[in-house]
Structures are given as structure tokens and as C-alpha cells.
Amino acid sequence: MKKYQQKSLFAGLVGFLVCIFGVVIMAILAGQRLNYQIQADAALLINHVEAVDTEREKLLSALNALNYTQCDDTTLLAMRRALFDATYLIDIGFFKNDKLVCTAGNGLLATPLNDKAPDYIERDGVRVRFAPAFSLILFPERIMQAIIVRQHNYNAIIQPAKIDLHSVRAKNWQVFFKTKQTINHLTGVEGLYEKISSSMVLPYESLVVCSQVTPNYCVAVFSPWREYISQKSMLFLICLALCVLAGLSAGLLASYYMATKRSTWRRVRRGLYHQSFYWTYQPIIDLQTQQVIGCEVLARFKDKFGELAPDEFIPLIRKHQQTWVFTQAMVTTILNELSEASQLPDGFKVSLNIFPYDVQQGKLSELIQMPGLLASRFSICLEITEDEYLDSNIAHGHLQSLADAGFTLSIDDFGTGYSNLANLQNLSFHQLKIDRTFVQDIATAGLKASMIPYIMELVSKLGYTCVAEGIETQEQEAILKIAGVQFGQGWKYGKPMPIKQFKQFMSSKEKS
Numbered sequence: 230m231k232k233y234q235q236k237s238l239f240a241g242l243v244g245f246l247v248c249i250f251g252v253v254i255m256a257i258l259a260g261q262r263l264n265y266q267i268q269a270d271a272a273l274l275i276n277h278v279e280a281v282d283t284e285r286e287k288l289l290s291a292l293n294a295l296n297y298t299q300c301d302d303t304t305l306l307a308m309r310r311a312l313f314d315a316t317y318l319i320d321i322g323f324f325k326n327d328k329l330v331c332t333a334g335n336g337l338l339a340t341p342l343n344d345k346a347p348d349y350i351e352r353d354g355v356r357v358r359f360a361p362a363f364s365l366i367l368f369p370e371r372i373m374q375a376i377i378v379r380q381h382n383y384n385a386i387i388q389p390a391k392i393d394l395h396s397v398r399a400k401n402w403q404v405f406f407k408t409k410q411t412i413n414h415l416t417g418v419e420g421l422y423e424k425i426s427s428s429m430v431l432p433y434e435s436l437v438v439c440s441q442v443t444p445n446y447c448v449a450v451f452s453p454w455r456e457y458i459s460q461k462s463m464l465f466l467i468c469l470a471l472c473v474l475a476g477l478s479a480g481l482l483a484s485y486y487m488a489t490k491r492s493t494w495r496r497v498r499r500g501l502y503h504q505s506f507y508w509t510y511q512p513i514i515d516l517q518t519q520q521v522i523g524c525e526v527l528a529r530f531k532d533k534f535g536e537l538a539p540d541e542f543i544p545l546i547r548k549h550q551q552t553w554v555f556t557q558a559m560v561t562t563i564l565n566e567l568s569e570a571s572q573l574p575d576g577f578k579v580s581l582n583i584f585p586y587d588v589q590q591g592k593l594s595e596l597i598q599m600p601g602l603l604a605s606r607f608s609i610c611l612e613i614t615e616d617e618y619l620d621s622n623i624a625h626g627h628l629q630s631l632a633d634a635g636f637t638l639s640i641d642d643f644g645t646g647y648s649n650l651a652n653l654q655n656l657s658f659h660q661l662k663i664d665r666t667f668v669q670d671i672a673t674a675g676l677k678a679s680m681i682p683y684i685m686e687l688v689s690k691l692g693y694t695c696v697a698e699g700i701e702t703q704e705q706e707a708i709l710k711i712a713g714v715q716f717g718q719g720w721k722y723g724k725p726m727p728i729k730q731f732k733q734f735m736s737s738k739e740k741s
């Protein structure tokens with residue numbers, strides 16, 4: 230996989246993860262809200278259960294305390310009075326010898342009724358039975374769900390429908406009586422507790438709570454996600470869109486970050502301190518003898534992201550004023566590399582490119598002090614391109630000191646942009662380098678090529694030597710020779726090469 234594909238994949242992954250993270254956070258927050266709602270429902274149901282139980286306990290205990298042994302008007306009056314105060318109880322019955330003999334609603338029964346077996350027996354012998362289809366003796370035609378609770382001599386008919394459930398938002402809930410062995414349904418959705426306990430339910434959508442007062446009475450509430458989402462579909466859609474947006478922004482940010490990390494200047498700046506620069510050597514030859522008399526040192530850059538051309542990094546180094554750091558690194562490296570190059574003869578000309586800004590700043594005087602540079606067995610030539618920095622008296626003074634110290638000074642890229650003839654006369658140059666655009670123009674016999682003889686006139690008038698750069702063909706060489714150019718540089722003789730290759734190149738030249 231290519232680097233840029235890896236980066237895009239990384240940015241995509243970051244975006245995806247942020248989106249997923251957003252969705253998870255959204256799901257947790259929504260889940261908490263859903264759970265909060267379910268908890269409120271459960272609390273409401275438990276409150277009712279406790280209220281029903283308390284009411285039944287209070288009323289039936291009071292009746293039992295009267296110790297009536299038979300059902301007469303007094304007993305019935307007491308039962309009716311109790312019922313009058315009740316909220317959840319709809320009838321009360323009186324038992325004698327375990328037979329129902331009268332009810333508050335109906336009065337004395339013609340035939341006493343046997344009590345049915347309870348579903349479970351509560352503490353203190355309270356017997357409870359759930360009747361899914363029950364009718365009071367008073368209203369035999371009205372079928373309803375009822376819970377029948379028998380406490381000693383009295384029973385109470387509780388109608389769950391009496392419980393006010395308007396505030397319960399969940400559609401699925403169940404009230405049940407739970408022992409270690411059994412689950413007794415009382416009201417709501419029968420079997421819900423078993424369903425919640427046994428089948429897979431999603432987080433937050435269900436809850437089982439038991440009463441603190443009567444711990445066997447419990448409620449199960451189930452509010453499925455799909456219902457909750459469909460209730461708040463608009464809100465969910467907006468949140469989802471925000472998550473996708475956050476993912477996209479994060480992806481874009483990641484790719485922007487990667488791009489800036491890869492930005493040329495960041496790479497160059499890092500490269501200055503992490504040895505991403507290396508230097509190559511391009512031969513300079515004597516056009517008459519074809520002997521290699523010197524070389525130009527040219528910088529190259531390579532890091533984990535790939536190579537950068539000098540035309541990319543040189544302007545940045547200049548812009549960010551890192552020119553002197555760069556030149557120091559170059560001089561240190563090439564002195565090191567050339568010290569072991571026994572193939573190079575004494576006096577071999579080594580041309581270094583120098584930034585005019587450093588000339589102006591007086592930095593180049595440090596070159597004079599640099600151990601091993603002037604003292605080396607090579608002739609060091611400083612190539613300087615003309616620009617606005619070379620126009621000051623300060624620059625002139627610094628160049629003079631360099632020339633006095635023993636450096637050869639070459640005016641580089643002559644004929645491009647900023648050439649100022651006054652500089653040629655006043656500054657202490659020794660050499661002029663004809664820019665390769667003039668040489669390339671020879672093939673088409675263009676205007677620039679026609680100027681070469683005039684440049685050579687100037688060169689001889691000033692007493693300079695001349696190097697033509699960018700020679701690629703025999704024809705260019707022949708014309709330059711006729712024009713009187715002494716030295717040449719270009720792909721015809723050799724491309725810029727790393728030191729190892731340059732040493733091999735020089736050895737092969739020595740042999741031939």
C-alpha cells in the first residue's frame with residue numbers, strides 16, 4: 230500500500246472511530262435517559278403495590294380485631310365502613326368455618342361458598358390468589374382481573390384496574406410475588422419477568438425492582454429501544470447526523486494534521502537536525518583537456534516521505550533564515566567525506582553554493598575560521614548568486630575578506646534575474662558561471678545563446694575564468710569551446726553523485 234493511501238486510510242479510520250465514539254456516547258446518554266424513565270415507572274408501580282398492601286393490611290386487621298364470629302348487620306356495617314375508606318379494595322368478604330358467608334356488596338349469601346386454594350401464602354398466613362376472570366357475586370356479568378387476599382376471617386377483592394397507571398410510560402410491566410421457587414403473577418404482562426430474565430435484552434431497556442417494605446413484591450419493567458427510538462426519532466436522527474459530522478471533521482483534521490506533518494517546511498526543518506540532507510558532487514572539467522579539475526557540491530534531501538528537490542527546499546531554507554545552519558552542515562559533511570578521497574588531486578577545486586544573505590550577515594567570516602577548510606589540500610570556491618544582498622557596501626567588504634583569506638569567488642547563475650554589472654567590476658570575484666539556460670538555448674540558436682560571445686568578452690575584460698553549466702551535448706560543448714569558455718559542467722560529463730560514486734568516477738578517470 231502506498232504512503233498516501235496509508236494516510237488516507239488512517240484519516241478515514243480516525244473519522245470512523247470518532248463517529249463510532251460519538252454514537253456510543255449518544256447511546257449511553259440515551260440509555261441513561263431510558264433507564265431513568267424505566268426507574269421512575271418501576272418506582273411508581275412499587276409505590277402502588279406497597280399502598281395496596283398497606284391498605285389491605287390496615288383494613289382487614291382492623292376488622293379481624295373486632296372478633297365477630299358471625300355475619301350479621303353489625304359485621305356487614307363494619308365491612309361496608311372499611312370499604313368506604315378504601316382506594317384499591319372493591320369488596321370484603323366474611324368467612325365462618327372456612328366458608329364465605331357474606332360480602333359487603335351482596336350481604337348474606339344464600340349458600341356459603343368454599344374458599345379456593347391460594348397461589349401463595351404470605352407472611353402471617355395471608356393467602357393470595359390471582360383470578361384472571363373474576364366476577365363479584367353482586368355483578369356476576371362483569372368479568373375482571375382480581376387479586377383475592379384472605380387474612381383470617383376476612384378477604385379483600387383488589388382490582389388492579391383501580392390503580393392509577395397514567396403516569397407509567399412503559400407499555401410492558403409486571404407486578405409479581407417472588408419466592409425462591411415461584412413467581413406469582415399479580416398484574417400487568419404475564420410472563421414478562423421470565424422473558425427479561427431468560428432472553429437477550431439490550432442494556433438499559435429493562436429493570437426488575439422489589440419493594441423495600443415487602444421484599445417479595447416486585448415489578449419488572451421493559452421498554453424496548455426500538456420503541457424509545459421511534460418515539461424520539463427526530464432527536465436520534467439529529468444526533469446521528471452530528472456524530473457523522475464529528476467523524477468527518479475529525480477525519481479532515483487528521484488528514485490536515487498528516488498533511489502539515491508532511492508539509493515541505495516541516496520535513497526540511499526536521500531534516501536539518503535529523504540528517505535527511507546529503508551532498509552530491511558534480512564534476513567540472515577543463516573543456517580543452519577533458520580533465521576533471523573540480524566539482525560542484527549540490528545538496529539532496531531524502532526522508533521517510535521521499536525525496537525533495539533543491540528547488541523545493543532551498544527557497545524554504547532561505548525563507549525561514551536557516552541558511553547558515555544549512556551551510557555549516559554542508560561544510561562539516563563534505564570536509565569529512567573529502568578527507569578520505571585520495572582519488573582527488575591536490576588543488577582540486579571544490580565549489581560550494583553560498584547564500585548571499587549569509588554574506589550580508591557576515592556569517593562567511595566564520596568559514597575562514599572553520600578548521601580544515603582553507604587549510605585543506607583543495608581549492609575552495611564559493612559560488613554566490615547575485616541578489617539584493619550583494620548590493621551593499623557591507624557585502625562588498627565581507628566578500629573582499631573572503632577573497633583575501635584565499636577563497637575563490639564565483640558569481641553563479643550569471644544572466645538570470647538579478648545580474649548587476651556593477652557588481653562584476655566592484656566585487657572581488659574570480660570566476661563567472663554561465664547559467665544553464667544560456668547553454669540549453671544553443672540547440673535552438675536562441676537569443677540567450679547569441680549572448681554567450683558578449684559574456685565571454687566581459688569575462689576576458691575582467692580577467693575572470695568561466696564555467697558553463699548544463700552542458701549535455703557535443704554540440705553545446707563545441708560552441709562553448711569556440712566562444713572561449715574554459716570549463717564546463719553538465720550531464721555530458723557526469724550527473725551530481727554521492728561521494729562513493731564520485732570517488733569511483735574519479736578513479737576510473739585516473740585510469741583512462
Ligand SMILES: Nc1nc2c(ncn2[C@@H]2O[C@H](COP(=O)(O)O[C@H]3[C@@H](O)[C@H](n4cnc5c(=O)[nH]c(N)nc54)O[C@@H]3COP(=O)(O)O)[C@@H](O)[C@H]2O)c(=O)[nH]1
Nearest residue numbers: 527528539540543582583584642699700701718719720725
Ligand atoms: N546554497 C546552496 N544551494 C544549493 C545547494 N545545492 C543545490 N543548490 C541550489 O539549488 C538549485 C538547484 O540545484 P540542482 O537541482 O542540484 O541543480 C544543479 C544541477 O544538478 C543542475 N545541472 C547540472 N548539470 C546539468 C545538466 O546538464 N542539465 C540539467 N538540466 N541540469 C544540470 O544545475 C544545477 C547547478 O546548480 P548551480 O550551479 O548552483 O546553478 C541550484 O540553484 C543550486 O545552486 C547547496 O548545497 N547550497
